[in-house]
Amino acid sequence: MTRRGYYAAADWGTSSFRLWIIGEDGSVLAERRSGEGMTTAAKAGFHAILDAHLAAVEAPTHLPIVICGMAGARQGWKEAGYLETPARLAAIPGQAIAVPNVDRDIRILPGLAQRDKRQPDVMRGEETQLLGAADGLGGGRHLVCMPGTHSKWVRLSGETVEGFSTFMTGELFDVISHHTILSHAMGEPDAVAADSPAFADAVAQAREKPELATNLLFSVRAGQLLNSLSAADARARLSGMLIGLEIAGAITTAGSVEGICLVASGRLGALYRSALESLGFAPRYVDADDAVRRGLSAAARLIWPL
Amino acid sequence: MTRRGYYAAADWGTSSFRLWIIGEDGSVLAERRSGEGMTTAAKAGFHAILDAHLAAVEAPTHLPIVICGMAGARQGWKEAGYLETPARLAAIPGQAIAVPNVDRDIRILPGLAQRDKRQPDVMRGEETQLLGAADGLGGGRHLVCMPGTHSKWVRLSGETVEGFSTFMTGELFDVISHHTILSHAMGEPDAVAADSPAFADAVAQAREKPELATNLLFSVRAGQLLNSLSAADARARLSGMLIGLEIAGAITTAGSVEGICLVASGRLGALYRSALESLGFAPRYVDADDAVRRGLSAAARLIWPL
Numbered sequence: 001m002t003r004r005g006y007y008a009a010a011d012w013g014t015s016s017f018r019l020w021i022i023g024e025d026g027s028v029l030a031e032r033r034s035g036e037g038m039t040t041a042a043k044a045g046f047h048a049i050l051d052a053h054l055a056a057v058e059a060p061t062h063l064p065i066v067i068c069g070m071a072g073a074r075q076g077w078k079e080a081g082y083l084e085t086p087a088r089l090a091a092i093p094g095q096a097i098a099v100p101n102v103d104r105d106i107r108i109l110p111g112l113a114q115r116d117k118r119q120p121d122v123m124r125g126e127e128t129q130l131l132g133a134a135d136g137l138g139g140g141r142h143l144v145c146m147p148g149t150h151s152k153w154v155r156l157s158g159e160t161v162e163g164f165s166t167f168m169t170g171e172l173f174d175v176i177s178h179h180t181i182l183s184h185a186m187g188e189p190d191a192v193a194a195d196s197p198a199f200a201d202a203v204a205q206a207r208e209k210p211e212l213a214t215n216l217l218f219s220v221r222a223g224q225l226l227n228s229l230s231a232a233d234a235r236a237r238l239s240g241m242l243i244g245l246e247i248a249g250a251i252t253t254a255g256s257v258e259g260i261c262l263v264a265s266g267r268l269g270a271l272y273r274s275a276l277e278s279l280g281f282a283p284r285y286v287d288a289d290d291a292v293r294r295g296l297s298a299a300a301r302l303i304w305p306l
Numbered sequence: 307m308t309r310r311g312y313y314a315a316a317d318w319g320t321s322s323f324r325l326w327i328i329g330e331d332g333s334v335l336a337e338r339r340s341g342e343g344m345t346t347a348a349k350a351g352f353h354a355i356l357d358a359h360l361a362a363v364e365a366p367t368h369l370p371i372v373i374c375g376m377a378g379a380r381q382g383w384k385e386a387g388y389l390e391t392p393a394r395l396a397a398i399p400g401q402a403i404a405v406p407n408v409d410r411d412i413r414i415l416p417g418l419a420q421r422d423k424r425q426p427d428v429m430r431g432e433e434t435q436l437l438g439a440a441d442g443l444g445g446g447r448h449l450v451c452m453p454g455t456h457s458k459w460v461r462l463s464g465e466t467v468e469g470f471s472t473f474m475t476g477e478l479f480d481v482i483s484h485h486t487i488l489s490h491a492m493g494e495p496d497a498v499a500a501d502s503p504a505f506a507d508a509v510a511q512a513r514e515k516p517e518l519a520t521n522l523l524f525s526v527r528a529g530q531l532l533n534s535l536s537a538a539d540a541r542a543r544l545s546g547m548l549i550g551l552e553i554a555g556a557i558t559t560a561g562s563v564e565g566i567c568l569v570a571s572g573r574l575g576a577l578y579r580s581a582l583e584s585l586g587f588a589p590r591y592v593d594a595d596d597a598v599r600r601g602l603s604a605a606a607r608l609i610w611p612l
Contacts, residue, residue, distance in 0.1 A: 074531075113532055119521075120528040150487075150524060166524040168486065175485045180477050181456075205424075211516035211554040215425075218456060218472040222426040225380075226419055248517040 005029055005063050007304060008054065009296035012046075012071035013037050013125055014149070019053050020293055021063070024306065028293075030057035038070035046077035047102065064105035066096065066300045068292065069125035072108040082113030082122065087161045089131045093299035109299055114163055121166050125292070126152045132294030133263050133286045134159050140258040145250065145283070147243075147264050147272045149174075153250035155257075165253060167246040170268075173239055176217065182238060185224040187231025191267055192240075194274040198233040202240025203275045207248045216241050243275045263288050311335055311369045313610060314360065315602035318352075318377035319343050319431055320455070325359050326599055327369070330612065334599075336363035344376035352383035353408065370411035372402065372606045374598065375431035378414040388419035388428065393467045395437045399605035415605055420469055427472050431598070432458045438600030439569050439592045440465050446564040451556065452594070453549075453570050453578045455480075459556035461563075471559060473552040476574075479545055482523065488544065491530040493537025497573055498546075500580040504539040508546025509581045513554045522547050549581045569594050 006024045010017065015037035021030040032053045041049050054063070072080030080097045096107035111124035126146050133144065134156060141162075144154040149170035155162040177186045192199060205216055220237050223229035229237070262272055262283040269285070276283045312330045316323065321343035327336040338359045347355050360369070378386030386403045402413040417430035432452050439450065440462060447468075450460040455476035461468040483492045498505060511522055526543050529535035535543070568578055568589040575591070582589045 114528075115532055117533065120525055120532045122528050122531055165518070165521045166528070167520040168524050169520055171486050172482075172520060172523075175481045176478075179481045179485050180474065209555070209558070210519065211551065211558055212471070213516065213519055213555070214473040214475055214478060214548065214551060215471045215555050217474050217478075219426055222420075222428050222472070225428055226421055226426045227423065242520065245517065245520060249515070249519070249521050252515070252517055 005060055006306070007300040008059060008063050008065040009293060009300060010050070010065060010067045010071075011125060011128070011292045011296065012041070012067050012069040012076075014039055014070050017041070017049065017053070018289075019057075020296075021057055021059055022297060022300070026297065030059075032057060038073065038076050041071070041077070042075060046071060062104055064107070064300075064304055066107050066109065066296050066303060068109040068128035068296060068299075072097070072111065073124055078108055080108040080110045082111045083127070085112060085114045085161050085163050087112050087127075089127070089134055089159045089161065092127055092131055093302040096299065096303060105304075107303055112161060112164070116163075119163075119165070121164055123152050123164060123166070126154070127161070128295035128299070129263050129288055129291040130154060130156065130161065130295065131298055132291040132296070133261065136286065137261060137284075141256065142259060142261055143250065143254045143257045144261045144263060145272060145276075146288070147262075147268050151246055153246075153254075155254060165250060167249065169242045169246045173242055177235065177238060182217065182220050182234070185220050185229065185231065185234040186238070187234070190232065190235065192236050192271060193232070194267070194270040196233070196236040198236040199240040199271070199274065200278040202237040203244035203247070203278055206241045206244030207279055210245050210248045213241065213245050239271065240275065243271065244279075247275060247279060259284060261286060263291050265289055311366055312612070313606040314365060314369050314371040315599060315606060316356070316371060316373045316377075317431060317434070317598045317602065318347070318373050318375040318382075320345060320376050323347070323355065323359070324595075325356075325363075326602075327363055327365055328603060328606070332603065336365075338363060344379065344382050347377070347383070348381060352377060368410055370413070370606075370610055372413050372415065372602050372609060374415040374434035374602060374605075378403070378417060379430055384414055386414040386416045388417045389433070391418060391420045391467050391469050393418050393433075395433070395440055395465045395467065398433055398437055399608040402605065402609060411610075413609055418467060418470070422469075425469075425471070427470055429458050429470060429472070432460070433467070434601035434605065435569050435594055435597040436460060436462065436467065436601065437604055438597035438602070439567065442592065443567060443590075447562065448565060448567055449556065449560045449563045450567045450569060451578060451582075451589070453568075453574050457552055459552075459560075461560060471556060473555065475548045475552045479548055483541065483544060488523065488526050488540070491526050491535065491537065491540040492544070493540070496538065496541065498542050498577060499538070500573070500576040502539070502542040504542040505546040505577070505580065506584040508543040509550035509553070509584055512547045512550030513585055516551050516554045519547065519551050545577065546581065549577065550585075553581060553585060565590060567592060569597050571595055
């Protein structure tokens with residue numbers, strides 16, 4: 001590493017790990033990505049994994065590091081608690097906890113909790129994406145969609161999180177396509193085409209009749225038996241139904257908003273953009289990788305001012 | 307077997323096998339039950355399993371047998387095809403197919419198919435329960451609920467099946483409770499109490515806001531983290547949400563009906579009765595075991611008149 005690092009930043013999720021070394025001018029000096037998420041780290045050791053990645057990029061010995069995500073869960077490295085909604089995003093860095101008994105300054109950012117008896121909800125990691133994305137939205141109320149294994153839809157007012165809702169879309173797609181009778185209709189686990197008519201049709205059907213969700217799922221199997229539905233269309237229909245149902249639910253709870261912001265990346269981002277556009281929405285697109293790095297950087301500059 | 311058998315009747319599902327030997331006076335002379343459903347029989351052989359059960363009750367060598375269910379599926383013993391909706395129940399026995407190259411007269415009843423591009427659907431086995439249950443309903447339009455791994459809701463007009471909808475409720479309960487993050491909240495796979503307030507509450511929530519289905523699922527996990535939701539209540543909530551969603555979907559597609567008939571048995575019957583009653587419905591209850599035996603008997607008497 002030729003230039004001097006200012007801090008390191010890590011997004012440590014359930015199944016993925018990403019690390020950046022950031023210079024005083026905000027530039028990315030080095031980057032690491034791996035599949036050593038919390039699930040792996042809980043066995044192999046968080047400290048060992050982090051040290052190996054820091055050593056690989058020859059990070060300075062005393063470089064401080066800020067971390068978001070599942071490393072702060074109860075079953076993670078060190079529990080980082082939750083900020084409660086309504087939550088000011090700017091208050092997140094001040095609630096970071098320090099990992100004890102380590103040879104560098106390591107802080108883990110808290111998650112957000114909605115302690116509502118009827119609609120309890122939690123997030124870890126997405127609050128940091130929000131911190132990075134919110135300053136580009138301007139004021140007013142916005143609905144922010146962060147798709148994933150557990151998609152988050154956040155009702156943001158200025159830089160305050162009023163509330164949010166998690167939808168199990170990604171995880172349901174996975175278990176339904178692998179562990180139910182629909183597995184026979186799915187074929188190879190190939191990517192769903194965002195421009196597939198079968199996808200858009202399923203999005204519309206689920207949005208229109210969400211109460212038929214578990215019936216629409218079975219129609220994938222029946223469509224294979226009676227109408228020779230192809231494996232690609234079966235996958236597109238399953239994906240479209242689950243995403244359409246999620247959008248139907250998120251929109252009904254949103255109230256009046258300035259617009260929808262989609263914080264996503266890659267294929268999942270393309271699918272959600274296509275689904276939202278097919279329903280007549282015009283989401284603003286923010287790259288999720290950029291957002292989390294900007295959020296971690298905002299936290300680092302507050303914790304360790306230059 | 308002291309009295310003379312008239313015919314044998316079998317309900318051969320995906321994971322269960324039931325056989326009755328029926329006398330000329332309609333009495334049950336012998337009964338067998340096992341877990342040797344289609345999944346087992348596809349490997350062990352349908353003929354061998356059937357012969358073993360017939361031998362165990364000392365059935366006469368040339369006793370004819372009528373079978374309904376997955377034995378007639380493409381991947382079953384001998385494909386028995388489908389009657390198409392609208393379908394007269396009385397037409398089912400005439401469409402039975404004979405199993406070739408066997409030493410007794412073995413007939414498998416067809417399933418029902420709804421060849422609708424938007425709402426394709428299929429059933430195998432439930433059509434025979436309907437045949438057994440329909441004569442007790444009188445005329446008019448009825449909505450018949452048959453809960454299970456793949457619950458069927460049938461729109462019956464007199465003795466004609468106008469259409470039907472399958473909901474993947476039972477299978478989803480199983481995969482969600484075993485293979486998703488909710489498994490951490492579920493505890494031991496104990497039965498859900500039909501009179502649990504958590505169950506009734508979830509039924510009502512899903513009926514009221516079906517578009518939030520996949521969000522309500524995640525609230526089970528968040529409720530465990532934030533509100534110490536018990537494992538028993540977590541199971542009750544998951545079950546109630548899926549059943550409430552199913553009822554919401556089935557009711558919206560039913561149109562105007564004389565009433566709801568619940569064809570079920572055991573714990574599942576108690577759960578659906580409780581869910582329907584908590585939503586203000588007063589279902590007529592028909593025991594599913596009785597219904598399928600009556601349906602098979604009606605078919606046998608048409609195929610082999612005395």
